[in-house]
Amino acid sequence: MTQPQKSPTSRAMPALLIAGSLGGVGVIMVGLLSFIPPVDDGSGSVPLAQGEPTPVQFQNAGAFQLAPTVGPGGDNVPLTPARLEAPPPLAAVPTVAAIPPVKSKKAKAKTRPTRIRIPKIKVSSRINPVKLTKTGALGTPPLSKPNVTGWYNKSPLPGELGPSIINGHVSTKKGAAVFKRLNELAKGDHIYVYRSDGKVARYTVSGIEQVSKKTFPTNRVYGNTNDAQLRLITCGGVFNQKAHSYTDNIVVYATLSKKKG
Numbered sequence: 001m002t003q004p005q006k007s008p009t010s011r012a013m014p015a016l017l018i019a020g021s022l023g024g025v026g027v028i029m030v031g032l033l034s035f036i037p038p039v040d041d042g043s044g045s046v047p048l049a050q051g052e053p054t055p056v057q058f059q060n061a062g063a064f065q066l067a068p069t070v071g072p073g074g075d076n077v078p079l080t081p082a083r084l085e086a087p088p089p090l091a092a093v094p095t096v097a098a099i100p101p102v103k104s105k106k107a108k109a110k111t112r113p114t115r116i117r118i119p120k121i122k123v124s125s126r127i128n129p130v131k132l133t134k135t136g137a138l139g140t141p142p143l144s145k146p147n148v149t150g151w152y153n154k155s156p157l158p159g160e161l162g163p164s165i166i167n168g169h170v171s172t173k174k175g176a177a178v179f180k181r182l183n184e185l186a187k188g189d190h191i192y193v194y195r196s197d198g199k200v201a202r203y204t205v206s207g208i209e210q211v212s213k214k215t216f217p218t219n220r221v222y223g224n225t226n227d228a229q230l231r232l233i234t235c236g237g238v239f240n241q242k243a244h245s246y247t248d249n250i251v252v253y254a255t256l257s258k259k260k261g
Contacts, residue, residue: 070207070220070253074186079210079236079250084217088163088229089207091255092187098228099159099199099259110196113151113158116166117192121181127166127193129153140167146177156228158193159201159259163225166193167233170246179234183210183250191230191254199261203230203254210236210248221251228256 070082070089102108113127130139130150141148151158152165169177191203211217221231230253237248 070209072187073183073205073208077186079183079208081209081211081215081217082220084215084219086217086220088220088223088225088253089187091204091227091257092206093204093255093257095227095255095257096259098161098256099157099201101160102157102197107197111157112153112196113164113166113193114196115194116149117194118185118189120186120189121184123178123181125149125168125178127151130167138167140169143169143172146172146174149178155222158195158203158230159199159228159256161225161228163222163229163231164193165222165231165233170234170236170250179232179250182232182234182252183208183236185232185252190257191232191252193230195261197261199259201228201230201256202258202260204257205252205254207253208251210250212237212248213246216249217251230254230256 066081066083067086068083069086071077071080072089073079102111112129115125116127117124125147127149128141128151130141131153133139138152139150141150146169149166149168152167155165156162158164158166168179168182170179170182171177185205185208187205187207189205191205193201193203195201209217221233232252232254234250235246235248236250237246239246
């Protein structure tokens with residue numbers, strides 16, 4: 001799914017992402033930005049033939065032509081990437097303070113997101129934690145469970161400070177999957193994430209873009225934020241039927257606008 005690049009720091013300190021505890025959000029999110037792995041989409045990846053850039057790569061070839069900010073999405077609005085140095089989009093509605101972090105080690109070990117609901121695209125899906133694979137890639141839910149989403153367990157708990165990361169398949173060999181319609185979301189749409197401790201985080205979409213996996217906006221997606229945010233990621237772009245892999249990613253940005261519990 002994503003193809004962010006590893007930094008030299010990531011090769012020197014791999015233990016940060018393998019740590020069992022979320023710890024302080026600031027430390028974890030610096031770790032996320034430094035150690036972002038590629039995502040294992042369960043199908044392996046086959047590089048495109050040279051000289052055949054994807055539509056998004058073609059747009060990135062003239063970076064000065066890219067939008068300065070992430071677009072809002074919506075009907076008749078094409079999903080295009082913003083400049084790589086562009087920040088996350090501004091909140092669509094007033095934000096609320098983040099949910100305080102879980103303090104006790106016992107509670108922290110048990111607390112996790114359990115379900116995501118997106119009324120606009122009729123998603124109501126179980127969330128399972130995903131982690132690094134043996135090859136260093138960020139895992140996704142198994143292809144045998146196309147309607148399950150995955151929460152990166154080294155990103156903040158939904159509702160807490162920083163960007164929480166949830167991914168899901170757009171399709172499997174058997175048909176459509178949970179995030180098939182993710183590209184239909186637009187600025188102002190609501191996303192609800194439920195947690196095992198009874199808390200509910202409601203996010204409001206602030207922007208959406210389609211980006212090439214070869215020019216993935218690592219800083220924008222995984223970088224520290226001063227409020228509670230959410231990133232939804234799935235595949236998009238050109239589909240290689242033989243490899244069952246896509247050239248691009250769809251990335252939805254959202255900010256915490258309401259909380260319960």
